[in-house]
Amino acid sequence: MSASVWSMRFWGVRGSFPCPGATTARYGGNTPCVSLEGPGPSLILDAGTGIHACGHALLERTEGPGTIDVILTHTHWDHIMGLPYFEPLYREGWTVRIHGPRPETRSLRDVIHALWEPSVFPAVPVADLQVVELRDDDFAIAGWRIRSYAMHHPGRTLGYRMERPGVRPVAYLTDNELEKPEEPAGSQWRVGLVDFLRGVGTLVHDTMFTDAELETRHGWGHSSPDAAVRLAAEAECRELFLFHHDVEKDDVAMDTVVRSTRLFAAGIAPGLSVDPTIEGTTLGLEDT
Numbered sequence: 001m002s003a004s005v006w007s008m009r010f011w012g013v014r015g016s017f018p019c020p021g022a023t024t025a026r027y028g029g030n031t032p033c034v035s036l037e038g039p040g041p042s043l044i045l046d047a048g049t050g051i052h053a054c055g056h057a058l059l060e061r062t063e064g065p066g067t068i069d070v071i072l073t074h075t076h077w078d079h080i081m082g083l084p085y086f087e088p089l090y091r092e093g094w095t096v097r098i099h100g101p102r103p104e105t106r107s108l109r110d111v112i113h114a115l116w117e118p119s120v121f122p123a124v125p126v127a128d129l130q131v132v133e134l135r136d137d138d139f140a141i142a143g144w145r146i147r148s149y150a151m152h153h154p155g156r157t158l159g160y161r162m163e164r165p166g167v168r169p170v171a172y173l174t175d176n177e178l179e180k181p182e183e184p185a186g187s188q189w190r191v192g193l194v195d196f197l198r199g200v201g202t203l204v205h206d207t208m209f210t211d212a213e214l215e216t217r218h219g220w221g222h223s224s225p226d227a228a229v230r231l232a233a234e235a236e237c238r239e240l241f242l243f244h245h246d247v248e249k250d251d252v253a254m255d256t257v258v259r260s261t262r263l264f265a266a267g268i269a270p271g272l273s274v275d276p277t278i279e280g281t282t283l284g285l286e287d288t
């Protein structure tokens with residue numbers, strides 16, 4: 001086993017808006033933020049409210065100033081609302097690069113800089129804040145080879161596959177509707193998505209609504225745990241992590257979702273391990 005361990009840390013796993021409190025304390029209430037950490041620079045995925053704690057931890061363990069890369073899946077509130085509270089932005093000498101797809105109606109730069117418009121936020125970043133619109137679907141950031149795939153979600157949203165030597169490839173697909181009624185099972189998009197995931201060991205996927213809840217929520221851009229299991233099985237992933245938890249599901253309801261998803265997975269993909277993402281936990285990504 002290599003000494004240079006890379007891991008994935010979950011700082012925020014909740015969809016839509018933060019829901020802190022006693023009934024959601026076990027799974028966590030912060031909105032999406034995940035980091036890839038190891039001996040090199042960290043890579044941060046999404047800037048939900050989880051990025052606040054991520055920023056503090058990063059400053060604590062890094063001899064700064066340095067450069068931090070943040071990749072956004074899209075610019076809906078829950079994925080960017082933590083950015084004004086990302087401490088490295090208020091440290092002289094640091095560089096923070098925000099990468100992401102161009103939103104539908106304005107440039108990514110416009111959307112990001114609007115977070116500090118004086119009528120909604122009083123402070124001004126002193127770090128070098130750079131905003132980079134992703135133009136290619138295969139690129140390298142912070143030592144990772146990253147490929148993107150267009151998600152089924154209102155607005156422009158990308159899912160990412162990340163790999164580097166010695167690490168089992170990992171995919172982060174959130175805010176994605178896998179089984180739209182108008183999307184036939186063998187569609188080009190679906191076949192392309194399965195191809196995109198080939199060789200991925202760890203799949204983190206949006207599982208916000210159950211199949212029953214989705215009956216009235218088609219077009220919202222989210223998936224059920226069972227649909228994510230079907231995808232992970234088809235792409236032959238080794239482990240599936242449920243993500244972007246519904247704010248309406250407290251810890252007890254989440255326990256039920258996890259139990260029923262494991263039961264479903266045992267029936268169609270006995271080799272697939274299924275776990276929920278839990279705020280504050282770390283997942284080792286060594287290639288074994």
Ligand SMILES: [Zn+2]
Nearest residue numbers: 015016078175
């Ligand atoms: Zn979201």
